[in-house]
Amino acid sequence: MHADQTRQPANTDGGGPAPVVTCRGFALGPFETNCYVVGVEGSTACWIVDAGYEPGELIGAVREAGLTPAALILTHAHADHIAGVREVREAFPGTPVWMHEAEREWMKDPQLNLSANIGLAVTAPPPDATLGHGQELELEGTRWRVFHTPGHSPGGITLSCAEAGVALVGDSLFAGSIGRTDFVGSSHETLLASIRDHLYTLPDATVVLPGHGPQTTVGQEKRHNPFVRAD
Numbered sequence: 201m202h203a204d205q206t207r208q209p210a211n212t213d214g215g216g217p218a219p220v221v222t223c224r225g226f227a228l229g230p231f232e233t234n235c236y237v238v239g240v241e242g243s244t245a246c247w248i249v250d251a252g253y254e255p256g257e258l259i260g261a262v263r264e265a266g267l268t269p270a271a272l273i274l275t276h277a278h279a280d281h282i283a284g285v286r287e288v289r290e291a292f293p294g295t296p297v298w299m300h301e302a303e304r305e306w307m308k309d310p311q312l313n314l315s316a317n318i319g320l321a322v323t324a325p326p327p328d329a330t331l332g333h334g335q336e337l338e339l340e341g342t343r344w345r346v347f348h349t350p351g352h353s354p355g356g357i358t359l360s361c362a363e364a365g366v367a368l369v370g371d372s373l374f375a376g377s378i379g380r381t382d383f384v385g386s387s388h389e390t391l392l393a394s395i396r397d398h399l400y401t402l403p404d405a406t407v408v409l410p411g412h413g414p415q416t417t418v419g420q421e422k423r424h425n426p427f428v429r430a431d
């Protein structure tokens with residue numbers, strides 16, 4: 201099942217044609233977790249962002265497009281976002297896994313990653329590297345910034361490409377909703393602060409790609425989100 205696909209020209213100030221960032225979403229598994237293949241048109245490197253249950257369709261699409269994952273980046277380590285990590289790594293050996301330090305231990309702990317609650321323990325190998333707030337990443341000439349956006353979970357991150365006007369926000373912010381905060385390590389106040397202090401500081405036109413449900417924009421949520429409006 202397909203989630204949204206976005207195609208965003210990156211407005212770099214250099215000469216030559218602007219790279220076009222593509223984010224292809226796949227709503228995977230019983231929780232319909234949006235997992236994304238992030239690429240740049242004309243390039244063969246991509247990122248896979250989150251690996252939910254039943255990642256076969258995403259893996260097939262990456263293969264079909266002839267892409268090589270440069271990293272598997274996890275927005276957070278809840279089971280519905282990490283259950284497919286092993287399968288993705290088996291499909292693309294050597295792909296490094298990157299995530300925030302705060303949830304490193306969650307990969308091997310079914311209580312923390314919530315898989316114990318659904319009766320089938322999920323574990324995944326530890327990440328190869330951890331990502332921190334403010335860190336810059338580069339994908340085929342496009343620059344991305346990592347925001348630490350905890351609240352739904354303590355190690356939640358957002359990946360934002362300012363040039364392309366797109367942000368992958370995990371389960372922090374949804375179209376018309378916000379992430380649940382009734383889990384271990386969740387904090388409602390922290391989540392509201394993450395959204396206000398980081399996501400709502402992005403330009404209104406920024407396309408928000410959440411971990412579940414349809415895409416939205418920063419401006420739309422600032423004006424209409426019933427849980428957190430811009431001040």
Ligand SMILES: [Zn+2]
Nearest residue numbers: 276278352371
């Ligand atoms: Zn989650």
Ligand SMILES: [Zn+2]
Nearest residue numbers: 233280371411
């Ligand atoms: Zn989720």
